Amino acid sequence: MTDPGQLWDHPNPHILRTRVTARDIDGLNHTNNAVYVKWCEQVAWSHSVALGLDLQRYRQLDRAMAITHSEYHYLQASREGEEVTIGTWIMDWDRKLSMTRRFQVIRVDDGATLLRASMRFTCIELSTGKPRRLPREFIAGYGPAVLSEQSQMAGK
Template sequence: MNWDHPDPHICPVSPAAADIDGLDHTNNAVYVRWCEQAGWSHSEALGLDLAAYRRLNRAMAIGSAAYDYLLPTGLGDDLLVGTWLYATDGRLTMERRFQLVRAADGATVMRGRWQLVCIEIASGKPRRMPPEFRAAYLPAVLPTGRETVSM
């Protein structure tokens, strides 16, 4: 695959009948759902699942999101969602990137970006990343995004 960045965390997905809209292609909202699934899968692979978030009373919440829809996909297409942690300030914010690739021809069909902010779950207010977040997430940030890390 022609990934935008090295070593993505990959989640295979495929549109089902309910994912297809009136234009006979995968509805854009489905891509957003797949990004959410891939983001959680990556976080869990790094050792931070929903139970850890609740125990720590912290979460990485989406402050803003952007998606570039490049090509349509259809019923039964085998797709791969790749995701990376791209940049962080090491204290409060991180950027997560996504790339959706069609397995049959390697074509990139969507790219996405999330600007994440660490929040206290109880209040919803921004709070510094706890040590557990820093230990799990910061080593996974792409080298190009590490220059913004301030320990």
Template sequence: MESSSINWDYPEPFLLDVSVDASHIDGLKHVNNAVYVSWCEDAGWAHSIELGLGIDDYHNLNRAMAIRHSEFDYLQAGYLNDQLLVATWLTASDGKLAMERRFQLLRKSDGATLLRARWDLVCIEITSGRPKRMPEDFKRIYGAAVIDL
């Protein structure tokens, strides 16, 4: 299935390819829920790096976008050898402290959406862990990537 022909929840997703292997499978013989969370984290970081903000940038700026709240809706199970796409978008930002990131995880073979997720993010100062205003680099880079819902 071509990713361009998929009916994504939102336009122009950032995509991460995932292949389900034995390490992802739990005692119920499907992908463990915690693995989906990990794949969302991987997709979020890969998207951030593609935009131009990696972990070194976070440390140099002494700022990070940290998850304040997350929601995961598990819609269908993934199984051994499934080929999946994790899509992510930045869907909101107040330009000060908060951003929102959304995810959709889809099985390539049949186009089924396995998961939808949403993160509320807050900008923190790394050294203190306290909320702090976004630096200009965050506003400029992340702000340009936010899509209109």
């Protein structure tokens, strides 16, 4: 078993751990690509909740962070029974409208990185679906979690 703490692309990820189940496997006998997308969404939500910005808070503020672009690089396959750790970081934001998250999926047994991904989010008004400035509650919640340029360089 490898300690993923030394394998992350960047320091201090917010992480979730899961085990690949039979339901995750596709016709090629490996984890379906859509499952990785689901894991990335789950760890992003978990991170938001940990920062005090859950769905209820989004609704109260009539704001949400909506995915506007995503990119996935599938590097290796995972199979049923394998344990994986999914990490996320908020890499940058403009403090006005948008932010970028990065993701990394590591297989616990051998420390192999299975996936690297990124998602660009834009703040929207829930009632209209239109882009809106980040409310101060989002700046206060997400702001401390944004990696500084210095810590990004240390992770490379």
